Amino acid sequence: MKKGRYTIARRTTQLSILLLFISGNVFGWNVLRGNLSSAKIMNAIPLSDPLAVLQNLFTGHIAASDLFIGAAIVLLFYAILGGRAFCAWVCPINIITDAAAGLRRSLPSVAISSWDFSRSARYWVIGISLILSGILEIAAYESINPIGMMHRGIMYGFGTGWTYLLAIFFFDMFGVKNGFCGHLCPVGGLYAIIGRYGLLRVGYNLQQCSMCMKCLEVCPEPQVLSIVGTLSSSVRSGECINCGRCVEVCDDNAVNFCNIYSDKLKH
Numbered sequence: 525m526k527k528g529r530y531t532i533a534r535r536t537t538q539l540s541i542l543l544l545f546i547s548g549n550v551f552g553w554n555v556l557r558g559n560l561s562s563a564k565i566m567n568a569i570p571l572s573d574p575l576a577v578l579q580n581l582f583t584g585h586i587a588a589s590d591l592f593i594g595a596a597i598v599l600l601f602y603a604i605l606g607g608r609a610f611c612a613w614v615c616p617i618n619i620i621t622d623a624a625a626g627l628r629r630s631l632p633s634v635a636i637s638s639w640d641f642s643r644s645a646r647y648w649v650i651g652i653s654l655i656l657s658g659i660l661e662i663a664a665y666e667s668i669n670p671i672g673m674m675h676r677g678i679m680y681g682f683g684t685g686w687t688y689l690l691a692i693f694f695f696d697m698f699g700v701k702n703g704f705c706g707h708l709c710p711v712g713g714l715y716a717i718i719g720r721y722g723l724l725r726v727g728y729n730l731q732q733c734s735m736c737m738k739c740l741e742v743c744p745e746p747q748v749l750s751i752v753g754t755l756s757s758s759v760r761s762g763e764c765i766n767c768g769r770c771v772e773v774c775d776d777n778a779v780n781f782c783n784i785y786s787d788k789l790k791h
């Protein structure tokens with residue numbers, strides 16, 4: 525149980541958020557209404573996806589003030605918590621990509637491709653989405669955003685949208701390791717930019733580490749764990765999704781969550 529405590533907590537959070545959205549639709553509950561691009565808590569507090577709002581800005585159409593306030597609340601929340609906590613704890617696509625990554629680890633190496641490309645591609649996708657939004661006058665990435673597609677599918681039925689989600693699953697499982705979330709998704713990319721200022725960090729203690737490297741095996745963004753085997757410190761990169769998988773698999777208790785201030789005191 526201790527091994528999977530963060531994974532269980534993450535799945536519970538992800539599914540609870542989806543259930544709250546569904547209950548809003550089915551029973552008219554006002555706890556959480558809308559979708560993962562734009563929602564309201566208790567019919568009062570707006571929440572908006574900052575990337576969707578940015579794209580709307582680039583279309584040249586004035587967005588409602590609620591959208592800006594919602595984006596500011598979300599930015600502030602994730603700036604404090606650690607930007608990509610959204611990916612690990614809220615986004616439903618993470619359930620698909622985690623499953624693909626888990627199955628990929630169990631496959632023989634001949635069954636999977638070792639092809640890889642830069643993890644910075646997601647920042648280029650942000651730029652291209654914004655430029656296209658300006659040219660086409662629509663929020664360009666939103667029309668292909670699998671997060672919205674999965675959310676709509678769960679709420680109203682999938683139609684052909686499931687083929688897109690299946691393609692992401694197979695791309696991650698047989699193609700590029702952590703291909704979609706770790707390389708391409710601009711939503712995660714934007715949260716990674718905010719995340720480098722987050723207070724919640726993963727801390728690493730070199731003295732307790734037996735160099736088993738299990739943390740690097742399970743981490744969906746292993747480049748953020750470059751400190752492992754070199755120095756006691758905390759993860760500085762905003763690309764860490766705060767999933768806690770490294771903490772769960774570490775038998776030496778060398779990896780743990782910390783906040784940036786306790787980390788500064790320690791080192």
Ligand code: SF4
Nearest residue numbers: 611615617705709712
């Ligand atoms: S990278 Fe994108 S799709 Fe993946 S979990 Fe984060 S927001 Fe969701």
Ligand code: SF4
Nearest residue numbers: 743764765767768770
């Ligand atoms: S460093 Fe740990 S918490 Fe961060 S992404 Fe990797 S496994 Fe998850």
